[in-house]
Amino acid sequence: MDYNEEGDGGFMLNLTSEVEDKKKVHRRGGVNRRLKRRRDFKTGSEKRFEASKSLISRENDVREVNAEDIGDPPAKRPRFVETTPSQKRLGPKSVKATTARPTISEAARKRTAGPVRVNGKKACSHQKRPSDSAFHAELVPPDTPPDSPLRDPEPLDEDTNTRLFGGDPSTFAGLGLAEKIVNQLQGSVGFSAPTKVQQQAIPPLLAGRDIMVRAETGSGKTHAYLAPIVSQLGEKQPRLLRADGTRALVLVPTRELCLQIVEAAEALKRPYHWLVAGMLVGGENRTHEKARLRKGVVIMAGTVGRLLDHLKNTEAFQIDQLSWLVLDEADRLLDMGFEEDLAEIISILNKKAELGDMGSKRRQNALLSATMHSGLQRLAQLSMRRPLTIGFSMDDARATSGGKTARGSKALGEEGEDQDGGGEGEEHHTVAEQGVCGAGARRAADPDLEHVSIPEQLRQVVLEVPFKRRLIGLVGLLRHRLLRRAKGAKAAGVKAVVFFSSCASVDFHHAALGALEAHGKAAVPAKLYRLHGNLPQVERTKTFTEFKKSSAGILMCTDVAARGLDFPAVNLIVQFDPPGEVADYVHRVGRTGRIGQQGEAVLFLQGYEWEYVEKLRAAGADVHDASLAPLLKALPELREIPEANSRWGMRETTSNDQAEAMQGRVEAAVASRAELKQLAEAAFLAFTRAYAAFPRSLRHIFHVKQLHLGHVACSFGLKGQPSRIGNAGQGKSTKGNSKERAKSYTLKKENWGEVPRGETKDAPGSTGKIRRGNGVEASTGYGGMVTSE
Numbered sequence: 001m002d003y004n005e006e007g008d009g010g011f012m013l014n015l016t017s018e019v020e021d022k023k024k025v026h027r028r029g030g031v032n033r034r035l036k037r038r039r040d041f042k043t044g045s046e047k048r049f050e051a052s053k054s055l056i057s058r059e060n061d062v063r064e065v066n067a068e069d070i071g072d073p074p075a076k077r078p079r080f081v082e083t084t085p086s087q088k089r090l091g092p093k094s095v096k097a098t099t100a101r102p103t104i105s106e107a108a109r110k111r112t113a114g115p116v117r118v119n120g121k122k123a124c125s126h127q128k129r130p131s132d133s134a135f136h137a138e139l140v141p142p143d144t145p146p147d148s149p150l151r152d153p154e155p156l157d158e159d160t161n162t163r164l165f166g167g168d169p170s171t172f173a174g175l176g177l178a179e180k181i182v183n184q185l186q187g188s189v190g191f192s193a194p195t196k197v198q199q200q201a202i203p204p205l206l207a208g209r210d211i212m213v214r215a216e217t218g219s220g221k222t223h224a225y226l227a228p229i230v231s232q233l234g235e236k237q238p239r240l241l242r243a244d245g246t247r248a249l250v251l252v253p254t255r256e257l258c259l260q261i262v263e264a265a266e267a268l269k270r271p272y273h274w275l276v277a278g279m280l281v282g283g284e285n286r287t288h289e290k291a292r293l294r295k296g297v298v299i300m301a302g303t304v305g306r307l308l309d310h311l312k313n314t315e316a317f318q319i320d321q322l323s324w325l326v327l328d329e330a331d332r333l334l335d336m337g338f339e340e341d342l343a344e345i346i347s348i349l350n351k352k353a354e355l356g357d358m359g360s361k362r363r364q365n366a367l368l369s370a371t372m373h374s375g376l377q378r379l380a381q382l383s384m385r386r387p388l389t390i391g392f393s394m395d396d397a398r399a400t401s402g403g404k405t406a407r408g409s410k411a412l413g414e415e416g417e418d419q420d421g422g423g424e425g426e427e428h429h430t431v432a433e434q435g436v437c438g439a440g441a442r443r444a445a446d447p448d449l450e451h452v453s454i455p456e457q458l459r460q461v462v463l464e465v466p467f468k469r470r471l472i473g474l475v476g477l478l479r480h481r482l483l484r485r486a487k488g489a490k491a492a493g494v495k496a497v498v499f500f501s502s503c504a505s506v507d508f509h510h511a512a513l514g515a516l517e518a519h520g521k522a523a524v525p526a527k528l529y530r531l532h533g534n535l536p537q538v539e540r541t542k543t544f545t546e547f548k549k550s551s552a553g554i555l556m557c558t559d560v561a562a563r564g565l566d567f568p569a570v571n572l573i574v575q576f577d578p579p580g581e582v583a584d585y586v587h588r589v590g591r592t593g594r595i596g597q598q599g600e601a602v603l604f605l606q607g608y609e610w611e612y613v614e615k616l617r618a619a620g621a622d623v624h625d626a627s628l629a630p631l632l633k634a635l636p637e638l639r640e641i642p643e644a645n646s647r648w649g650m651r652e653t654t655s656n657d658q659a660e661a662m663q664g665r666v667e668a669a670v671a672s673r674a675e676l677k678q679l680a681e682a683a684f685l686a687f688t689r690a691y692a693a694f695p696r697s698l699r700h701i702f703h704v705k706q707l708h709l710g711h712v713a714c715s716f717g718l719k720g721q722p723s724r725i726g727n728a729g730q731g732k733s734t735k736g737n738s739k740e741r742a743k744s745y746t747l748k749k750e751n752w753g754e755v756p757r758g759e760t761k762d763a764p765g766s767t768g769k770i771r772r773g774n775g776v777e778a779s780t781g782y783g784g785m786v787t788s789e
């Protein structure tokens, strides 16, 4: 491993010392030049960052630790040590073989002038942890007060050191957690042993370290930080009371994730009943929250906007003795455009910490993510001090997936009973043991691409579904899986999450599938749920809780459910509308195949969008092609429709006939029922807007000009493109309206076969821009403001 010589932090630029080919040398030159340009020309937001960074009067230095280091058995475990000059000459392998511990960055070396020394001597492998603290002292500006919370943590005492390095990492007790927490984890929480990421993250957190963790979805990141937090706060003497104020703060992107974290904390802290956990989220009553803050909440989870609001406006919010700050789903926080808000939060917290009475203690910071984001390093520099990095490495991006290719097209419906795992005919890809990212996590083939890490047991499938078959294709897929589960020996039913690009699309499909019947029964015989950002908070929370508890059902949602949400036993993910960046794909599919369980993820695409599959494969996703036809066979036979019978005559019904008949029913219902039609038109409009808002890097694949609007309309049961669509800027913003629609619509179940066909009329007009989840705005020409969450 080599370091960024320009001092911009280790993990952003980890060019290998073995780089010999011109391309890589050129890239390094390019990156260095870019870094220089970045320093010379800072953007407004970067300048603001710099300003708030100056509040942290200390040097930051991102350090890296090999994923396997922390979890190794005691005998082999390396100690904290600096890279010696000879190791540097010999390259990264020599460092790994001897003392594969984190090394201080070249930048920090330059700043501290000369080799790193501890008490005047070169650091060596048997140095005790106090040495680590000592060499950091050289990095802290001399005028930093000795009791500043920004200074080093207290040196580890013998006891902590033994606990950190002496235990068996394959058990919770061996990681150094308090006995009560160990019993709680193994008892009522029900975990028998720590996951890999927990093995690697818990010891350094207990030892007072800042950490950055990147680990695949469903790998147990939440407990990797919650367990040490609860363990330390719970063991504090005298006991921490509400009046002591907030000691741990977890920032997350969505309200549901907040709720999930608070629930997990509640379960974990049961042996410490005096610890109070709570949350601050948008959509809740501010006055109630203020009252709770006045009483005090020790472990707090919050969304960015609401937290910032309380930090600025609620005097009773006691946070000057904060010991833990966690940024969970940090990449998503950045995607959502919260970088400046986070900077402001961190600067307020730092100011308050300076005023507070923390003695020699300092705040510990943890940053967790399942995918990479260029802004993570900025965030780390802003909030952390020499974090250990787990699972973050540019080496990953260099690794290739060798002979991995997708197997040839195989019909999705012909997979047989057991969909789990690979299957015959699949060519094996090279699996790189990646420590925290899990055995079998897949690597990127193209070093310029972000590499993805998807659980091996998660089966990924892509289906080409033309617009006129999309709605029916979804019905076919869900019926196929439901029938197969019902017939098979599998006890569990289908628990599926279907992703759409807009709230309006969720509403329409939820209504349409709920009302679609055949032979007097529901065409999709499953409980349907919906979740999106325009729903009232009460309904969001209710749906989230119910779906979490249920063993079967179909959740139709926007990307509001894509990150971090842990719905146990989800066995099918359908990406009905394509995701954005590859990272979005990873998070969506990551709602299944969690913690070693089996799962299946199906992506719907148009033929002309196939380049996206290549992009996924190049990033290391093991995506298989499948065919729609067998799924359509699972549609109910609707031969009772006279019109259809006369058209088909005496020949045998094909799956296409069934699809046509079902599509006919949908169109008839949409045409004849005003409420459904309104939902369909709004969904059509929102779909086209969302399609126009793909990030620039994907616009050549998903370009709005490629859309055949007549076919798109067909996918919403509309018999033609709504005529007022072209009248850009004619109407009002749809945001408020869609909220109203989401609240108000209810559709009675009817047999759609008996609904007469009707004519479609105009769609509601609207004006504005599109905002996708990643904060990207795009003008569509159609108008209206639509948020995808």
Ligand SMILES: Nc1ncnc2c1ncn2[C@@H]1O[C@H](COP(=O)(O)OP(=O)(O)OP(=O)(O)O)[C@@H](O)[C@H]1O
Pocket: 190, 191, 192, 193, 194, 195, 198, 215, 216, 217, 218, 219, 220, 221, 222, 223, 369, 370, 563, 564, 565, 566, 568, 590, 591, 594, 595
């Ligand atoms: N040690 C463990 N043993 C068994 N199950 C565990 C363990 N740790 C966590 N889990 C369970 O694994 C599931 C996934 O955990 P978690 O939600 O923390 O994953 P994650 O890595 O944060 O995923 P994402 O990136 O999607 O947010 C949860 O249901 C959690 O309760």
